[in-house]
Amino acid sequence: MKFAIFGNTYQAKKSSHAENLFRLLGQHNAQFCICREFHHFLTDDLHLNIPDAELFDGDDFRADMVISIGGDGTFLKAASRVGKKNIPILGINTGRLGFLADILPEEMEETFDEIYNNHYKV
Incomplete structure (x- = not known):
């Protein structure tokens, strides 16, 4: 499965x-x-080590x-x-409320397990 990742660039x-x-x-x-x-924010601004990926x-x-x-x-x-x-689109909520982005960061592991086991609905 291939994912395209967008992220918040100011938190x-x-x-x-x-x-x-x-x-x-x-x-x-x-x-x-x-x-x-987002990649620029993570690597240049925050100096995180992100795996090689297509930009x-x-x-x-x-x-x-x-x-x-x-x-x-x-x-x-x-x-x-x-x-x-x-x-x-899977929305992982790192903001305050999250009406659209409704997966909490603590739920990511379980969510990806469900995705890879085809236990999700679109």
Whole structure:
């Protein structure tokens, strides 16, 4: 399964959630591509060690599922870039409320297990 990853680029204190996301994807040998803006934030601004991945700009990506890690604003930004691709979006909420991004960071491990066991609905 290939994921396209979008993320919040202004909450440095939430970077541990992104590190956990990449760790979980690695455990599942997932393929992924990362929005260049988010990758730049993680590597240049936060100096995180992110696994090698294909980078993309705008809506120039191919994936089976999109991951949005942030709040509802990040989810809406990802949705606008998904457009008519008809790709499901998994919203991991690192914001405050999370009406659209409704998976909590503590639920990521269980959620990816469910995804890889085809126990999810679109």
